[in-house]
C-alpha cells in the first residue's frame with residue numbers, strides 16, 4: 001500500500017503519516033464560534049476535517065475526532081484596549097431578541113448568552129448534518145464546549161504561572177510571556193525577532209498596557225461585569241481564546257500530544273502559535289505532531305464579505321434549493337492547500353457530477369458491497385494518500401465511470417470516503433422559523449398588492465431588524481438571513 005503523506009505546516013514539508021498509537025488517530029479541529037451561523041468558508045475547513053477522518057477510517061485507522069464549540073463571546077485584544085468593544089455574544093443576543101419579537105427566530109431566552117450560544121450551536125449541528133459531517137452525529141463530548149471547560153483552563157493557567165511562562169500584569173490580567181518559550185514562531189514563521197521588526201500585524205501603544213512584551217497574549221481577563229464570567233484565582237472574569245483549545249483538546253482526547261490538529265490558515269497565527277506555546281509550556285511535551293491548514297475561500301474571485309453581497313451561510317444556499325450533496329462536493333473538490341474559488345458555475349458542475357454518481361450507484365445492491373480491491377479503488381486511495389489529492393481521486397472515479405464498468409460497487413465504497421451521496425436535505429428545528437418568515441413576506445406581498453406601502457415598509461423594517469434581508473423584484477419577494485455580526 002502507498003504510504004500516507006501529509007503536508008505538515010509545522011515542518012513545511014510532506015511527511016509520512018504515522019500515528020503515535022496505531023490504529024488510533026487523535027485529531028482536533030478548531031470548531032465554530034457560536035454567536036452566528038457558520039459561513040461556507042468555515043465549512044470548507046470542517047468538510048476538509050471530515051474528509052480527512054473518513055479517509056483515515058477507510059485506510060484502517062480508528063479516528064477519535066474532537067471539534068470544539070467556542071461559546072464564550074470574546075472581545076479581541078484591540079477591543080479590550082480601546083475599552084469600547086462590545087462582546088459578540090451580547091450583539092448576537094440583541095439580534096436574536098429582535099428576531100424573536102417578530103417571530104422569525106425561536107430562541108427561548110435571548111437575554112441569556114448561554115441560550116444564544118445553544119441556538120447557534122444547534123444551527124451548526126443541523127448544517128453539519130445536512131453536509132454529512134460525521135462529527136455532527138458523534139457523542140456530545142466530542143464537541144466540547146468552552147464554557148464547560150473553564151476549570152481545565154484555569155488549571156492550565158495556574159501551571160503556566162507556576163512555571164514562569166505566565167504572569168499577572170499590573171491590570172490584573174494574566175498573560176503568557178512569549179519570551180519564555182524559545183520555539184515561539186516555529187509554526188507561523190513569526191518569531192519574536194521578526195515580530196520585533198514589524199511582521200505579524202500591528203501592535204498599538206494601548207495593546208502593550210500591562211504587558212511585558214507587546215506579543216504576550218491574554219490567558220485570563222478579570223471582568224466582573226462580563227456577560228459570561230467565572231470565578232478564578234485572578235478574580236471573576238473569563239479565559240482568553242487560545243487557552244480554550246489547548247485545554248479542551250487535551251481534556252477531550254485524554255492525551256498531551258495529539259496526532260493531528262487542523263484549522264483554517266487564518267488560525268496559524270496567532271491562534272495555533274499560541275496554542276503550542278501554552279500546551280508545550282504546561283506539559284513540556286510536543287502538542288500536536290501534524291498541523292494541517294485549509295486555505296482561504298473566495299467567492300466568484302473575490303473576498304467573501306457582507307458588504308459585497310457575496311457572503312453565504314450553508315443554510316442560505318440550501319434554502320435557495322442547492323443540493324447539499326453538490327455543496328459538500330464543491331467545498332471539498334479544491335485541494336485544501338489551494339485557495340478555493342466558490343462559484344455558482346462550480347456548484348453546477350459539482351451537481352452534475354453528483355447526479356452522474358447517483359444514477360450509477362442506484363443500481364448497486366448495498367448488501368453486496370464488501371471490501372474491494374479494484375484498480376479504481378487503488379488509484380483513488382493512492383491519490384488521497386498523497387496529501388489528500390482530491391482532484392486525482394475524483395479523476396480516477398470519473399475516468400473509470402467513462403468506461404461503463406459492469407460492477408459499480410466500488411463507487412459505493414469510495415463514496416464512504418467522499419460522503420457525498422448520503423448528503424440530504426437540511427432537516428432543522430429552526431425551519432419553523434422559515435415558515436414564520438414566509439408568512440411575514442406573504443403579508444408584505446398582500447400589502448403591496450393592496451398598495452398599502454406603509455404596511456409593506458413596516459413589515460420590511462421588522463424583518464430587517466431581525467436580520468432578514470428582503471429583496472423585491474418583478475418576480476416577487478425573496479428573503480435571506482443576514483444574521484452576520486462583526
Ligand SMILES: [Zn+2]
Pocket residue numbers: 029030031245271
Ligand atoms: Zn482553536
